Amino acid sequence: MTVRPSVPLGDEVPAAVAGRVFLQVGHRRVARYRERVDSSLSGLVVTGDGALARAGQLREEGFEAALLVDEACYRVAAATPEAPFPVLDDEPAPLFGDPLEHQMLAHLAFANAALAPTGYVHAGAVGALEAAAVRVARLGDARVVLTVPVDAGWFQAGLVEQLADVLGRYPGPKALIVGGRLPDEVCATGLVRLLELVPGAGVLRAGLGAFGGLARGAGFAAFGADGSMRRAALPEPVKEVSRGGPGSPAVLFPELMGFFLGLTLAKRLGDEDQGCWCEVCQGGDLGRFTTMAHQAEAAGHNVAVLMEWIAQMGSIGAAVRGGWWRRRCRQALDSYAVWNARIQQVPGFTAPAELAAWAELPDLQAERDVPAGPGVRAVGRGAAR
Structure with a gap:
């Protein structure tokens, strides 16, 4: 590939990456x-x-x-x-x-x-x-x-x-x-x-x-x-010590906007798992990713859900995205109580602190109240509950 000539510095984000x-x-x-x-x-x-x-x-x-x-x-x-x-x-x-x-x-x-x-x-x-x-x-x-x-x-x-x-x-x-x-x-x-x-x-x-x-x-x-x-660690010497793997892949639960081990989902959801409707799952249960043999399929599910979120955010005007995202996080946070009441298990699902942080941030001053729109639905899962 031929390297293109330099482009003078400016305040704009490179077009090839902007908004992605x-x-x-x-x-x-x-x-x-x-x-x-x-x-x-x-x-x-x-x-x-x-x-x-x-x-x-x-x-x-x-x-x-x-x-x-x-x-x-x-x-x-x-x-x-x-x-x-x-x-x-x-x-x-x-x-x-x-x-x-x-x-x-x-x-x-x-x-x-x-x-x-x-x-x-x-x-x-x-x-x-x-x-x-x-x-x-x-x-x-x-x-x-x-x-x-x-x-x-x-x-x-x-x-x-x-x-x-x-x-x-x-x-x-x-x-x-x-x-x-x-x-x-x-x-x-x-x-x-x-x-x-x-x-x-x-x-x-x-x-x-x-x-x-x-x-x-x-x-x-x-x-x-x-x-x-998802976060950079402090610089430290490289360690070769292996502590073993988790036994099952991390799976994104779309409605809760959190990652859980496949085995955890299988145990907690049980008969309550109504199927995921992302491009990869096509109605399959989220609790099926129970071994590392399912790692590639679980990764495919995770990416499919994330691509849905990206498409939804792209369909919303930049001026009101902050409010949309906060409402999306609040809805997910509220869903933890709903799911824990359904599964009746101790421990139940615990919301990540990061989700609560984004759910509780105040609206931007310039934002106005707008309908929730298609982006607030629980993507990746069937509508029936």
């Missing part, structure tokens, strides 16, 4: 998802230290949907003012040119935009953040995204404004990856505040925040296909 909710996947698991993404609304963010090579293979195999490469350098080391891109900056410099430019051109050979390999940005590390912004701006290419893997500590009072100030002064596209251990409600509130100050920023490696972020002004987003892809 990507699916973020590990580079070893791409095969489960590549045929199921809606190329008109979504795409893949291939993640990990083998992501660039896998992206090349995807293009050679005819994959035509939008594609991004996240080599997850933030999992290795933190950014510093001297080395904002530690994986590149700690290696021998090339004989000619900027190592960052070389790396970004390698991404652009296969990807629709290039994600800068910024190290993990600890809360308050303004110098490291500014150094990354200066280096990326120097490239002068609007296809390169200033990627900022920030600790959730930035979302505390006082720091979020500093983060927004640096990002707001950077003249090109930018995207957030959130890590750390602050409560989900703090992260959701902080993300919304940041997007108010820096509209158009992307939100990558997220869970429900991918949809919530896009509803609140993000330029594009990526939902993690599994739990490891």
Whole structure:
């Protein structure tokens, strides 16, 4: 693929990614998802230290949907003012040119935009953040995204404004990856505040925040296909210790907007499982994914439901998406009590804190009351209860 010439920096989100909710996947698991993404609304963010090579293979195999490469350098080391891109900056410099430019051109050979390999940005590390912004701006290419893997500590009072100030002064596209251990409600509130100050920023490696972020002004987003892809961990040495697997795949229960192990669903739903009507299940029970042999089919179900959500959000005007998303989350939160009353089990289904956080956020001031519309229905399941 021939690399296109650079595009001058501007405030616009790259057209190839604007408004999309990507699916973020590990580079070893791409095969489960590549045929199921809606190329008109979504795409893949291939993640990990083998992501660039896998992206090349995807293009050679005819994959035509939008594609991004996240080599997850933030999992290795933190950014510093001297080395904002530690994986590149700690290696021998090339004989000619900027190592960052070389790396970004390698991404652009296969990807629709290039994600800068910024190290993990600890809360308050303004110098490291500014150094990354200066280096990326120097490239002068609007296809390169200033990627900022920030600790959730930035979302505390006082720091979020500093983060927004640096990002707001950077003249090109930018995207957030959130890590750390602050409560989900703090992260959701902080993300919304940041997007108010820096509209158009992307939100990558997220869970429900991918949809919530896009509803609140993000330029594009990526939902993690599994739990490891829904938040960045603090940099730490690679550990080879295996603790064994869960025994059954994680399955998205559409009406509850949460993931549960297949075995858990089988035990709790029992005869109450009335079937899922997503493109993959076609009326099949959600409780059927009871072993890891069902992993590929469960992944297909999860993606099918997510693509429905993406299509629904795309059908709603940007100005009222925030209210729609909050109502959608509130409806799911209310459904936990309904389902727990039906199954009469202890423990029952427990709502994830992230869902409650998005359900309880206040409406944007500019939003107006609108009918719930088709997007508020419990997608992926039959209408009968």
